[in-house]
Amino acid sequence: MSDKIGPYEVTELLAAGGMAEIFVGKKTGPGGFEKPLVVKRIHKKLLGDREIEAMFVDEARVQALLDHPHIVQIYDFGEDRGSYFIAMEYISGATLRWVIDNANAVRRPVPVQHALRIAGDVLCGLHYAHERNDDDGQPLKLIHRDISPVNVLVARSGQAKVCDFGVAKSEIQRVMTRAGIVKGKFRYMSPEQINADPLDRRADVFAVGCVLWELLVGRRLFDHANEDDVVAAIRGGNYPDASDHRGGLPKTIDRILRRALHPNRDKRFKNAREFHLSIEETLRLLPASSNAVLVGEYVSAELDGTVAEYSSRTQKRPLPEREDFLASGFEMLDPPVPLAPTMIALPPSAGGDDVDSEPELRPPPTTMGRLIGASLMAPAALFSGLGVGVERLIGLATGKKRQPAVRVTRTRQ
Ligand SMILES: Nc1ncnc2c1ncn2[C@@H]1O[C@H](COP(=O)(O)OP(=O)(O)O)[C@@H](O)[C@H]1O
Numbered sequence: 359m360s361d362k363i364g365p366y367e368v369t370e371l372l373a374a375g376g377m378a379e380i381f382v383g384k385k386t387g388p389g390g391f392e393k394p395l396v397v398k399r400i401h402k403k404l405l406g407d408r409e410i411e412a413m414f415v416d417e418a419r420v421q422a423l424l425d426h427p428h429i430v431q432i433y434d435f436g437e438d439r440g441s442y443f444i445a446m447e448y449i450s451g452a453t454l455r456w457v458i459d460n461a462n463a464v465r466r467p468v469p470v471q472h473a474l475r476i477a478g479d480v481l482c483g484l485h486y487a488h489e490r491n492d493d494d495g496q497p498l499k500l501i502h503r504d505i506s507p508v509n510v511l512v513a514r515s516g517q518a519k520v521c522d523f524g525v526a527k528s529e530i531q532r533v534m535t536r537a538g539i540v541k542g543k544f545r546y547m548s549p550e551q552i553n554a555d556p557l558d559r560r561a562d563v564f565a566v567g568c569v570l571w572e573l574l575v576g577r578r579l580f581d582h583a584n585e586d587d588v589v590a591a592i593r594g595g596n597y598p599d600a601s602d603h604r605g606g607l608p609k610t611i612d613r614i615l616r617r618a619l620h621p622n623r624d625k626r627f628k629n630a631r632e633f634h635l636s637i638e639e640t641l642r643l644l645p646a647s648s649n650a651v652l653v654g655e656y657v658s659a660e661l662d663g664t665v666a667e668y669s670s671r672t673q674k675r676p677l678p679e680r681e682d683f684l685a686s687g688f689e690m691l692d693p694p695v696p697l698a699p700t701m702i703a704l705p706p707s708a709g710g711d712d713v714d715s716e717p718e719l720r721p722p723p724t725t726m727g728r729l730i731g732a733s734l735m736a737p738a739a740l741f742s743g744l745g746v747g748v749e750r751l752i753g754l755a756t757g758k759k760r761q762p763a764v765r766v767t768r769t770r771q
Protein backbone atom coordinates (compact mmCIF):
# COMPACT_ATOMS: atom_id res chain seq x y z
CA MET A 359 0.00 0.00 0.00
CA SER A 360 1.27 3.48 -0.67
CA ASP A 361 -0.04 6.88 0.25
CA LYS A 362 1.11 10.42 -0.28
CA ILE A 363 2.19 13.10 2.15
CA GLY A 364 2.80 16.27 0.20
CA PRO A 365 4.78 15.32 -2.89
CA TYR A 366 6.17 12.20 -1.23
CA GLU A 367 4.96 8.66 -1.61
CA VAL A 368 5.01 6.89 1.73
CA THR A 369 5.10 3.13 1.92
CA GLU A 370 5.81 2.07 5.46
CA LEU A 371 5.30 3.35 8.99
CA LEU A 372 8.73 3.33 10.58
CA ALA A 373 7.94 4.60 14.06
CA ALA A 374 5.17 6.28 15.99
CA GLY A 375 6.10 8.25 19.05
CA GLY A 376 4.03 10.40 21.36
CA MET A 377 4.10 13.34 19.01
CA ALA A 378 4.92 12.19 15.53
CA GLU A 379 4.61 9.42 12.98
CA ILE A 380 7.65 8.55 10.89
CA PHE A 381 7.26 6.97 7.47
CA VAL A 382 9.63 5.60 4.88
CA GLY A 383 8.87 7.16 1.55
CA LYS A 384 10.30 8.39 -1.67
CA LYS A 385 10.22 11.24 -4.09
CA THR A 386 9.66 10.07 -7.60
CA GLY A 387 10.33 11.95 -10.81
CA PRO A 388 10.51 11.54 -14.56
CA GLY A 389 12.46 8.73 -16.13
CA GLY A 390 12.15 6.41 -13.16
CA PHE A 391 13.83 8.82 -10.71
CA GLU A 392 13.39 7.77 -7.10
CA LYS A 393 14.91 9.21 -3.96
CA PRO A 394 14.21 7.33 -0.73
CA LEU A 395 13.51 9.52 2.28
CA VAL A 396 11.75 9.69 5.60
CA VAL A 397 8.63 11.74 6.25
CA LYS A 398 7.80 12.77 9.80
CA ARG A 399 4.45 14.30 10.57
CA ILE A 400 2.51 15.27 13.64
CA HIS A 401 0.52 12.41 15.02
CA LYS A 402 -3.08 12.50 13.80
CA LYS A 403 -4.43 12.56 17.33
CA LEU A 404 -2.62 15.85 17.93
CA LEU A 405 -3.89 17.63 14.84
CA GLY A 406 -5.06 21.14 15.66
CA ASP A 407 -2.94 21.38 18.82
CA ARG A 408 -1.35 24.79 18.24
CA GLU A 409 1.48 24.31 20.71
CA ILE A 410 2.50 20.97 19.22
CA GLU A 411 2.34 22.46 15.74
CA ALA A 412 4.52 25.37 16.77
CA MET A 413 7.04 22.99 18.37
CA PHE A 414 7.12 20.97 15.16
CA VAL A 415 7.79 24.12 13.16
CA ASP A 416 10.60 24.98 15.59
CA GLU A 417 12.05 21.49 15.12
CA ALA A 418 12.08 21.92 11.34
CA ARG A 419 13.49 25.46 11.44
CA VAL A 420 16.35 24.44 13.71
CA GLN A 421 17.20 21.28 11.82
CA ALA A 422 17.12 23.18 8.52
CA LEU A 423 20.08 25.23 9.75
CA LEU A 424 22.17 22.14 10.42
CA ASP A 425 24.23 20.63 7.66
CA HIS A 426 26.62 18.07 9.06
CA PRO A 427 27.50 14.41 8.37
CA HIS A 428 26.59 13.46 11.93
CA ILE A 429 23.19 15.13 11.99
CA VAL A 430 20.21 13.82 10.05
CA GLN A 431 19.71 16.17 7.12
CA ILE A 432 16.30 17.72 6.58
CA TYR A 433 15.18 18.20 2.97
CA ASP A 434 11.81 19.83 3.12
CA PHE A 435 9.00 21.08 5.32
CA GLY A 436 5.39 21.43 4.26
CA GLU A 437 1.74 21.00 5.00
CA ASP A 438 -0.60 18.33 3.79
CA ARG A 439 -4.29 18.08 4.63
CA GLY A 440 -3.89 20.33 7.64
CA SER A 441 -0.84 18.55 8.99
CA TYR A 442 2.76 19.70 8.92
CA PHE A 443 5.44 17.31 7.74
CA ILE A 444 9.23 17.18 7.56
CA ALA A 445 11.03 15.28 4.81
CA MET A 446 14.56 14.15 5.66
CA GLU A 447 17.31 11.81 4.60
CA TYR A 448 16.58 8.15 5.15
CA ILE A 449 19.17 6.47 7.31
CA SER A 450 19.44 2.85 6.37
CA GLY A 451 20.73 1.21 9.52
CA ALA A 452 19.59 0.99 13.11
CA THR A 453 19.03 3.15 16.14
CA LEU A 454 21.59 2.92 18.87
CA ARG A 455 18.81 1.41 20.98
CA TRP A 456 18.74 -1.50 18.55
CA VAL A 457 22.52 -1.80 18.49
CA ILE A 458 22.62 -2.08 22.30
CA ASP A 459 19.65 -4.43 22.60
CA ASN A 460 20.98 -6.60 19.82
CA ALA A 461 24.41 -6.79 21.45
CA ASN A 462 22.75 -8.03 24.63
CA ALA A 463 20.52 -10.45 22.81
CA VAL A 464 23.28 -12.09 20.78
CA ARG A 465 25.70 -11.89 23.72
CA ARG A 466 28.27 -9.88 21.85
CA PRO A 467 29.06 -6.59 23.57
CA VAL A 468 29.51 -3.67 21.20
CA PRO A 469 33.26 -3.62 20.46
CA VAL A 470 34.84 -0.91 22.59
CA GLN A 471 36.43 0.86 19.65
CA HIS A 472 33.09 1.09 17.82
CA ALA A 473 31.32 2.33 20.95
CA LEU A 474 33.90 5.11 21.18
CA ARG A 475 33.69 5.88 17.47
CA ILE A 476 29.90 6.17 17.62
CA ALA A 477 30.05 8.43 20.67
CA GLY A 478 32.72 10.50 18.89
CA ASP A 479 30.43 10.94 15.88
CA VAL A 480 27.56 12.06 18.09
CA LEU A 481 29.81 14.56 19.86
CA CYS A 482 31.13 15.84 16.55
CA GLY A 483 27.59 16.51 15.29
CA LEU A 484 26.54 18.04 18.59
CA HIS A 485 29.51 20.36 18.79
CA TYR A 486 28.73 21.64 15.33
CA ALA A 487 25.12 22.25 16.41
CA HIS A 488 26.19 23.90 19.67
CA GLU A 489 28.48 26.26 17.78
CA ARG A 490 26.07 27.12 14.97
CA ASN A 491 25.14 30.75 14.40
CA ASP A 492 21.99 31.99 12.74
CA ASP A 493 22.16 33.71 9.36
CA ASP A 494 22.88 37.06 11.05
CA GLY A 495 25.88 35.59 12.81
CA GLN A 496 24.18 35.42 16.19
CA PRO A 497 24.82 32.23 18.20
CA LEU A 498 21.87 29.87 18.04
CA LYS A 499 22.75 28.54 21.51
CA LEU A 500 21.31 25.25 20.45
CA ILE A 501 20.97 22.43 22.98
CA HIS A 502 19.51 19.12 21.83
CA ARG A 503 18.20 18.20 25.32
CA ASP A 504 17.07 14.73 24.30
CA ILE A 505 20.17 12.71 23.45
CA SER A 506 19.44 9.04 24.11
CA PRO A 507 19.91 5.78 22.18
CA VAL A 508 16.64 6.17 20.23
CA ASN A 509 17.73 9.54 18.93
CA VAL A 510 21.00 8.33 17.48
CA LEU A 511 20.94 6.43 14.20
CA VAL A 512 23.85 4.33 13.01
CA ALA A 513 23.91 4.09 9.25
CA ARG A 514 25.06 1.02 7.43
CA SER A 515 27.62 3.33 5.88
CA GLY A 516 29.12 3.59 9.38
CA GLN A 517 28.28 7.09 10.50
CA ALA A 518 26.29 7.77 13.62
CA LYS A 519 23.82 10.61 13.22
CA VAL A 520 21.86 12.63 15.72
CA CYS A 521 18.15 12.93 14.99
CA ASP A 522 15.05 14.36 16.65
CA PHE A 523 15.48 18.01 17.48
CA GLY A 524 11.90 17.93 18.75
CA VAL A 525 12.70 19.38 22.16
CA ALA A 526 15.85 21.25 21.22
CA LYS A 527 16.26 24.67 22.72
CA SER A 528 17.63 27.55 20.69
CA GLU A 529 17.48 31.26 20.18
CA ILE A 530 15.18 30.90 17.17
CA GLN A 531 12.53 28.81 18.84
CA ARG A 532 9.10 30.34 19.19
CA VAL A 533 7.63 27.95 21.71
CA MET A 534 9.24 28.68 25.03
CA THR A 535 9.29 25.96 27.63
CA ARG A 536 7.27 27.05 30.63
CA ALA A 537 9.36 27.52 33.76
CA GLY A 538 9.59 24.31 35.75
CA ILE A 539 8.75 22.06 32.77
CA VAL A 540 11.46 19.51 32.05
CA LYS A 541 11.82 18.16 28.53
CA GLY A 542 13.75 15.09 27.45
CA LYS A 543 14.17 11.59 28.86
CA PHE A 544 15.01 11.83 32.47
CA ARG A 545 17.31 8.81 32.68
CA TYR A 546 19.72 10.66 30.39
CA MET A 547 19.32 14.04 32.03
CA SER A 548 21.97 16.04 33.76
CA PRO A 549 21.32 17.24 37.31
CA GLU A 550 20.72 20.76 36.04
CA GLN A 551 18.11 19.50 33.58
CA ILE A 552 16.33 17.56 36.30
CA ASN A 553 16.40 20.65 38.49
CA ALA A 554 14.89 22.67 35.62
CA ASP A 555 17.83 25.08 35.88
CA PRO A 556 18.87 27.15 32.85
CA LEU A 557 20.74 24.79 30.53
CA ASP A 558 23.78 25.02 28.36
CA ARG A 559 25.56 22.61 26.00
CA ARG A 560 27.03 20.67 28.91
CA ALA A 561 23.63 19.05 29.44
CA ASP A 562 24.16 17.29 26.08
CA VAL A 563 27.71 16.35 27.14
CA PHE A 564 26.23 14.61 30.17
CA ALA A 565 23.65 12.76 28.07
CA VAL A 566 26.35 11.48 25.69
CA GLY A 567 28.22 10.25 28.77
CA CYS A 568 25.13 8.23 29.75
CA VAL A 569 24.83 6.83 26.23
CA LEU A 570 28.50 5.86 25.99
CA TRP A 571 28.40 4.12 29.38
CA GLU A 572 25.34 2.18 28.21
CA LEU A 573 26.96 1.27 24.89
CA LEU A 574 29.98 -0.15 26.72
CA VAL A 575 28.14 -1.94 29.49
CA GLY A 576 24.94 -3.00 27.76
CA ARG A 577 22.55 -1.59 30.30
CA ARG A 578 21.31 1.82 31.26
CA LEU A 579 23.47 3.80 33.60
CA PHE A 580 20.57 5.17 35.66
CA ASP A 581 18.44 2.08 35.60
CA HIS A 582 16.83 2.16 39.02
CA ALA A 583 13.23 1.03 39.19
CA ASN A 584 12.30 3.95 41.35
CA GLU A 585 12.40 7.46 39.85
CA ASP A 586 13.53 9.05 43.10
CA ASP A 587 16.54 6.73 43.11
CA VAL A 588 17.37 7.76 39.54
CA VAL A 589 17.24 11.42 40.48
CA ALA A 590 19.36 10.84 43.60
CA ALA A 591 21.99 8.90 41.63
CA ILE A 592 22.18 11.54 38.90
CA ARG A 593 22.46 14.40 41.37
CA GLY A 594 24.97 12.57 43.55
CA GLY A 595 27.14 11.25 40.70
CA ASN A 596 26.49 7.90 42.29
CA TYR A 597 27.14 5.20 39.70
CA PRO A 598 29.62 2.39 39.05
CA ASP A 599 32.53 2.63 36.66
CA ALA A 600 31.90 1.02 33.28
CA SER A 601 34.92 -1.22 33.93
CA ASP A 602 33.14 -2.66 37.00
CA HIS A 603 30.72 -4.25 34.53
CA ARG A 604 32.99 -4.88 31.59
CA GLY A 605 36.22 -6.46 32.70
CA GLY A 606 39.42 -5.18 31.11
CA LEU A 607 38.01 -1.88 29.97
CA PRO A 608 40.81 0.69 29.96
CA LYS A 609 40.73 2.91 33.05
CA THR A 610 41.09 5.90 30.75
CA ILE A 611 37.56 5.30 29.59
CA ASP A 612 36.28 5.34 33.17
CA ARG A 613 38.06 8.63 33.70
CA ILE A 614 36.55 10.11 30.56
CA LEU A 615 33.09 8.98 31.58
CA ARG A 616 33.48 10.38 35.10
CA ARG A 617 34.40 13.72 33.58
CA ALA A 618 31.47 13.71 31.15
CA LEU A 619 29.07 12.67 33.89
CA HIS A 620 30.21 14.97 36.66
CA PRO A 621 27.15 16.27 38.50
CA ASN A 622 28.83 19.68 38.73
CA ARG A 623 28.87 20.95 35.17
CA ASP A 624 31.88 23.15 35.87
CA LYS A 625 33.89 19.96 36.35
CA ARG A 626 32.58 18.33 33.19
CA PHE A 627 34.14 18.59 29.74
CA LYS A 628 33.37 22.18 28.91
CA ASN A 629 32.02 21.26 25.51
CA ALA A 630 31.37 18.31 23.21
CA ARG A 631 34.63 18.97 21.36
CA GLU A 632 36.79 18.35 24.44
CA PHE A 633 34.93 15.14 25.16
CA HIS A 634 35.28 14.11 21.53
CA LEU A 635 39.03 14.76 21.46
CA SER A 636 39.56 12.69 24.60
CA ILE A 637 37.76 9.85 22.86
CA GLU A 638 39.92 10.23 19.77
CA GLU A 639 43.08 10.05 21.89
CA THR A 640 41.82 6.90 23.56
CA LEU A 641 40.94 5.37 20.22
CA ARG A 642 44.48 5.83 19.03
CA LEU A 643 45.73 3.68 21.90
CA LEU A 644 43.29 0.82 21.51
CA PRO A 645 44.47 -2.45 19.97
CA ALA A 646 41.66 -2.44 17.42
CA SER A 647 40.85 0.54 15.29
CA SER A 648 37.50 1.94 14.34
CA ASN A 649 36.33 4.16 11.53
CA ALA A 650 33.23 4.57 9.37
CA VAL A 651 34.18 1.59 7.20
CA LEU A 652 34.52 -0.75 10.18
CA VAL A 653 31.48 0.58 12.04
CA GLY A 654 29.47 0.19 8.86
CA GLU A 655 30.65 -3.38 8.48
CA TYR A 656 29.91 -4.08 12.13
CA VAL A 657 26.37 -2.69 12.05
CA SER A 658 25.56 -4.26 8.70
CA ALA A 659 26.92 -7.60 9.88
CA GLU A 660 24.79 -7.44 13.03
CA LEU A 661 21.74 -6.47 11.02
CA ASP A 662 22.27 -9.18 8.46
CA GLY A 663 23.53 -11.86 10.80
CA THR A 664 26.86 -12.30 9.06
CA VAL A 665 29.07 -11.59 12.01
CA ALA A 666 31.17 -14.73 11.74
CA GLU A 667 32.29 -13.75 8.27
CA TYR A 668 32.88 -10.15 9.29
CA SER A 669 34.96 -11.12 12.29
CA SER A 670 37.30 -13.36 10.34
CA ARG A 671 38.14 -10.42 8.10
CA THR A 672 38.92 -8.04 10.97
CA GLN A 673 42.58 -7.87 11.83
CA LYS A 674 43.59 -6.68 15.25
CA ARG A 675 46.65 -4.54 15.67
CA PRO A 676 49.25 -5.47 18.31
CA LEU A 677 48.75 -4.02 21.77
CA PRO A 678 50.58 -0.75 22.38
CA GLU A 679 53.17 -0.82 25.13
CA ARG A 680 51.29 1.21 27.70
CA GLU A 681 50.82 -0.81 30.86
CA ASP A 682 48.86 1.85 32.69
CA PHE A 683 46.49 2.18 29.80
CA LEU A 684 45.44 -1.31 28.98
CA ALA A 685 44.26 -3.49 31.76
CA SER A 686 45.24 -7.09 31.35
CA GLY A 687 42.72 -9.27 29.64
CA PHE A 688 41.60 -6.51 27.32
CA GLU A 689 41.49 -8.95 24.44
CA MET A 690 38.91 -10.91 26.37
CA LEU A 691 36.41 -8.10 25.91
CA ASP A 692 34.75 -9.51 22.86
CA PRO A 693 33.47 -13.00 23.46
CA PRO A 694 34.03 -15.50 20.67
CA VAL A 695 31.65 -15.06 17.78
CA PRO A 696 29.24 -17.97 17.62
CA LEU A 697 29.31 -19.69 14.26
CA ALA A 698 25.92 -21.26 14.77
CA PRO A 699 22.79 -19.35 15.80
CA THR A 700 22.64 -18.88 19.56
CA MET A 701 19.82 -20.69 21.29
CA ILE A 702 17.87 -18.32 23.46
CA ALA A 703 15.15 -19.64 25.72
CA LEU A 704 11.89 -17.77 25.42
CA PRO A 705 10.75 -16.52 28.83
CA PRO A 706 7.18 -16.48 30.09
CA SER A 707 5.26 -13.33 29.24
CA ALA A 708 6.70 -10.23 30.92
CA GLY A 709 5.39 -6.79 31.85
CA GLY A 710 4.59 -3.65 29.87
CA ASP A 711 6.79 -1.63 27.60
CA ASP A 712 6.68 1.73 29.27
CA VAL A 713 9.84 3.56 28.31
CA ASP A 714 10.61 4.16 31.94
CA SER A 715 10.10 0.60 33.10
CA GLU A 716 12.87 -1.06 31.16
CA PRO A 717 13.75 -4.60 32.16
CA GLU A 718 16.82 -5.32 34.20
CA LEU A 719 19.95 -5.29 32.07
CA ARG A 720 22.63 -5.88 34.65
CA PRO A 721 25.56 -7.97 33.49
CA PRO A 722 27.69 -9.23 36.37
CA PRO A 723 31.36 -8.23 36.23
CA THR A 724 33.14 -11.54 35.61
CA THR A 725 33.53 -13.10 32.19
CA MET A 726 31.47 -16.11 33.11
CA GLY A 727 29.05 -13.86 34.89
CA ARG A 728 28.81 -11.73 31.78
CA LEU A 729 27.79 -14.70 29.73
CA ILE A 730 25.21 -15.78 32.28
CA GLY A 731 24.03 -12.21 32.62
CA ALA A 732 23.70 -11.89 28.87
CA SER A 733 21.56 -14.98 28.71
CA LEU A 734 19.27 -13.34 31.24
CA MET A 735 19.33 -10.11 29.33
CA ALA A 736 18.31 -11.57 26.02
CA PRO A 737 14.77 -12.45 27.07
CA ALA A 738 14.52 -9.09 28.80
CA ALA A 739 15.30 -7.35 25.54
CA LEU A 740 12.89 -9.66 23.80
CA PHE A 741 10.01 -8.56 25.95
CA SER A 742 10.88 -4.92 26.15
CA GLY A 743 8.48 -4.17 23.33
CA LEU A 744 11.06 -3.73 20.59
CA GLY A 745 9.47 -5.10 17.46
CA VAL A 746 12.75 -5.81 15.78
CA GLY A 747 14.18 -7.53 18.84
CA VAL A 748 11.21 -9.84 18.88
CA GLU A 749 11.48 -10.62 15.21
CA ARG A 750 15.19 -11.31 15.33
CA LEU A 751 15.23 -13.20 18.59
CA ILE A 752 12.42 -15.47 17.62
CA GLY A 753 14.38 -16.18 14.47
CA LEU A 754 17.41 -16.99 16.55
CA ALA A 755 15.55 -19.11 19.05
CA THR A 756 13.94 -21.17 16.36
CA GLY A 757 17.17 -21.41 14.42
CA LYS A 758 15.62 -19.62 11.42
CA LYS A 759 17.83 -17.64 9.10
CA ARG A 760 17.84 -14.01 10.09
CA GLN A 761 16.22 -11.51 7.77
CA PRO A 762 18.39 -8.64 6.62
CA ALA A 763 17.85 -4.94 7.18
CA VAL A 764 15.30 -5.00 9.93
CA ARG A 765 14.30 -1.63 11.22
CA VAL A 766 13.33 -0.43 14.63
CA THR A 767 9.64 0.19 14.62
CA ARG A 768 9.14 1.51 18.10
CA THR A 769 10.35 4.56 19.90
CA ARG A 770 12.01 3.81 23.17
CA GLN A 771 14.31 5.60 25.50
N1 LIG B 1 15.90 9.87 9.08
C1 LIG B 1 15.57 8.70 9.61
N2 LIG B 1 15.96 7.54 9.03
C2 LIG B 1 15.63 6.35 9.58
N3 LIG B 1 14.90 6.21 10.71
C3 LIG B 1 14.48 7.32 11.33
C4 LIG B 1 14.78 8.61 10.82
N4 LIG B 1 14.24 9.53 11.64
C5 LIG B 1 13.63 8.85 12.61
N5 LIG B 1 13.75 7.52 12.44
C6 LIG B 1 13.19 6.46 13.30
O1 LIG B 1 12.03 6.98 13.90
C7 LIG B 1 12.20 7.06 15.33
C8 LIG B 1 11.51 8.29 15.84
O2 LIG B 1 12.00 9.44 15.19
P1 LIG B 1 12.14 10.80 15.99
O3 LIG B 1 12.51 11.89 15.03
O4 LIG B 1 13.05 10.58 17.14
O5 LIG B 1 10.63 11.01 16.48
P2 LIG B 1 10.00 11.35 17.90
O6 LIG B 1 10.01 12.85 17.95
O7 LIG B 1 8.63 10.75 17.84
O8 LIG B 1 10.86 10.72 18.96
C9 LIG B 1 13.70 7.06 15.55
O9 LIG B 1 14.01 6.59 16.85
C10 LIG B 1 14.11 6.10 14.45
O10 LIG B 1 13.82 4.76 14.83
Ligand SMILES: [Mg+2]
Nearest residue numbers: 508509522769
Ligand atom coordinates in the same frame (compact mmCIF):
# COMPACT_ATOMS: atom_id res chain seq x y z
MG1 LIG C 1 12.92 10.50 19.20
